[in-house]
Amino acid sequence: MKRREFTRLLAAGTVAAAVGTSMTRPLFAASSLERIKASGTLRIGGVADGAPYYQKSLTDGSWRGFYIDICQKLADDLGVKLSILETTWGNSVLDLQADKIDVFFGLNPTPERKKVIDFSGPVFKNAFTMIVRKGVGGTAWDDFNKPDMRIAVDAGSSHDAAISRHAPLAEVARLKTASDATAALQSRRADAQCLVMVLALSLRAKNPSIGELVMPTPADFTTSNAGFRREEDQSWREYADQWITGQRESGFVKEAIIRNMGLVGVKESDFPPGFDI
Incomplete structure (x- = not known):
């Protein structure tokens, strides 16, 4: 224009x-x-x-x-x-x-x-994905929707909303920022972190040992x-x-x-x- x-x-x-x-x-x-x-x-x-x-x-x-x-x-x-x-x-x-x-x-x-x-x-x-600590596993949203699954998200974000939809049974840590959620994953206070694809790829490129990138099925595409x-x-x-x-x-x-x-x-x-x- x-x-x-x-x-x-x-x-x-x-x-x-x-x-x-x-x-x-x-x-x-x-x-x-x-x-x-x-x-x-x-x-x-x-x-x-x-x-x-x-x-x-x-x-x-x-x-x-x-x-x-x-x-x-x-x-x-x-x-x-x-x-x-x-x-x-x-x-x-x-x-x-x-x-x-x-x-x-x-x-x-x-x-x-x-x-x-x-x-x-x-x-x-974009699409919602999970960064999963090695050894935890999971390929479908149902795999993360369990009471013993600890998931970290940044409070009030679309990641928070996605986990509320897909994994209401999980133990969810709602933290101030995405970096805080990543720190929880690194310190083993969380088993997984929900991030959109663009952020997840960037995090993995910066720190390959952080965990595995999983796009849970059925895929949840977003914009x-x-x-x-x-x-x-x-x-x-x-x-x-x-x-x-x-x-x-x-x-x-x-x-x-x-x-x-x-x-x-x-x-x-x-x-x-x-x-x-």
């Missing part, structure tokens, strides 16, 4: 806000699209330990990751600066609702999340989407959704993912056969 389309949508959003009545008024005084244009800044959330989605340098505080690259291009196409707020997967929805950020890339549109925020269409495809604060004026979500579709179709999204996966030691050939990003 061109910047003139951004300007057209901004004008439409301004008119929509102006004609709002006391019965139907925006949830915030100005729409996100108006705020982005007026401030010259696109505010996103980033997860410090979320490589290859997001990664914050411990030495200089700089960010990298495929969602950083994607969001930087979005900001460039809008003609604004990019501002990154450090958050977690679990807190990102709260940050959207509190108007701390304009968009968060990397959310699965679960039914609970759909009740409180809006979503774009898919940015890319990674962008989340938006719920507003009556939908011009910002509509603009971003069209922009995402264009970047998927052009191949930019896949190129950004493969390039950043390579930075953490994962090749395109490491994805399971038939798995299409």
Whole structure:
């Protein structure tokens, strides 16, 4: 989408806000699209330990990751600066609702999340997997749905929701971050950790001895989407959704993912056969 389309949508959003009545008024005084244009800044959330989605340098505080690259291009196409707020997967929805950020890339549109925020269409495809401590075994979700199975997840994430669906009988440790869940697995306080495919491949490339990567059957495919604060004026979500579709179709999204996966030691050939990003 061109910047003139951004300007057209901004004008439409301004008119929509102006004609709002006391019965139907925006949830915030100005729409996100108006705020982005007026401030010259696109505010996103980033997860410090979320490589290859997001990664914050411990030495200089700089960010990298495929969602950083994607969001930087979005900001460039809008003609604004990019501002990154450090958050977690679990807190990102709260940050959207509190108007701390304009968009968060990397959310699965679960039914609970759909009740409180809006979503774009898919940015890319993913699947839920398990990193399983050696000797534990398991190939199907039923193998993990047992009272003596200890599973670690990051609280409030799509991993948490997946385990709640597939392994309600398991003993689940809901920890603050995915790194905390990995630490539980490494210290043998957990038998397995639930992660989406992209994160699991990255973790295994970084630490091959962490455990085996299993995509339990039946496969639970998912998508990674962008989340938006719920507003009556939908011009910002509509603009971003069209922009995402264009970047998927052009191949930019896949190129950004493969390039950043390579930075953490994962090749395109490491994805399971038939798995299409």
